[in-house]
Amino acid sequence: MNYQTVRLSRQGEVATLTLIAKMGSMGPDFWREMPQALAELADARVLILRGEKIFSAGLDVKTNAGQIGPVLGDVAGFKAVVDEMHAATEGLAALPIPVIAAVHGWCIGAGLELISGADIRICSSDARFSLPEVKLGIAADLGGLQRLPHLIGRGRTAHLALTGEPIDAETAEIWGLVTEVLDSPEDLFKRAEELAAHLVTLSPKALEGTKRALTDDLPHAQSLQNAVEWNAHHMTVEGLQNALKK
Numbered sequence: 001m002n003y004q005t006v007r008l009s010r011q012g013e014v015a016t017l018t019l020i021a022k023m024g025s026m027g028p029d030f031w032r033e034m035p036q037a038l039a040e041l042a043d044a045r046v047l048i049l050r051g052e053k054i055f056s057a058g059l060d061v062k063t064n065a066g067q068i069g070p071v072l073g074d075v076a077g078f079k080a081v082v083d084e085m086h087a088a089t090e091g092l093a094a095l096p097i098p099v100i101a102a103v104h105g106w107c108i109g110a111g112l113e114l115i116s117g118a119d120i121r122i123c124s125s126d127a128r129f130s131l132p133e134v135k136l137g138i139a140a141d142l143g144g145l146q147r148l149p150h151l152i153g154r155g156r157t158a159h160l161a162l163t164g165e166p167i168d169a170e171t172a173e174i175w176g177l178v179t180e181v182l183d184s185p186e187d188l189f190k191r192a193e194e195l196a197a198h199l200v201t202l203s204p205k206a207l208e209g210t211k212r213a214l215t216d217d218l219p220h221a222q223s224l225q226n227a228v229e230w231n232a233h234h235m236t237v238e239g240l241q242n243a244l245k246k
Contacts, residue, residue, distance in 0.1 A: 005027070005029045017038075017048070025063075044097060048196055050101075050189065085110075089117055090117070092141070093118075093147070093215070102179070105127065105128060106130075107130075122180040126184075127169040130176060131148075134161065145161060172199070208235060212230065
């Protein structure tokens with residue numbers, strides 16, 4: 001399917017979802033199209049998430065105003081609008097396959113909240129990250145305040161969210177927001193493809209079980225038990241034999 005704000009492409013079992021709206025901005029069309037594109041992943045084993053000129057300028061306040069303005073002060077109405085946005089951010093986070101976010105240029109607001117739901121985040125040296133919602137008079141409500149403390153700690157999340165000030169790629173790596181910084185966008189996208197190519201060689205059930213354990217947010221004992229039960233259901237003799245051959 002052709003979309004106006006995202007482009008979904010496939011290279012074998014690796015899918016790439018590119019934000020193609022101007023500056024990767026997220027307006028009403030994006031919130032409608034993103035969940036539709038995610039539903040098209042079908043048998044993809046890995047998803048790469050990236051932008052074009054930059055990763056994303058975040059929420060397009062101007063185009064979203066038509067939906068948000070009329071429901072201000074109406075809790076049920078406002079929630080209904082934001083729930084449509086959650087279908088995109090939560091939908092990405094809920095994918096059973098590994099998601100690699102490859103960030104170059106600016107990654108602002110809703111863009112940062114979106115990549116907080118990815119499993120692996122890498123960037124190029126020109127990347128900049130910010131969560132400036134407080135400057136708009138709002139609290140971030142698309143999952144960033146819930147996920148970022150687990151990734152970079154509460155204090156660093158508070159620094160981002162309360163000041164609204166950006167951090168650069170080097171700081172993002174030091175903080176643990178990204179795990180690798182590449183010299184250029186070209187190097188970044190190549191590295192994302194290399195990581196994806198490696199992941200598709202691994203057992204899909206092993207990857208899914210690992211991802212579930214990392215994100216289930218359950219008490220330790222319950223999460224541990226779930227991992228054991230997952231392996232009991234999905235571990236195979238063939239898989240063990242193949243591993244021993246390597």
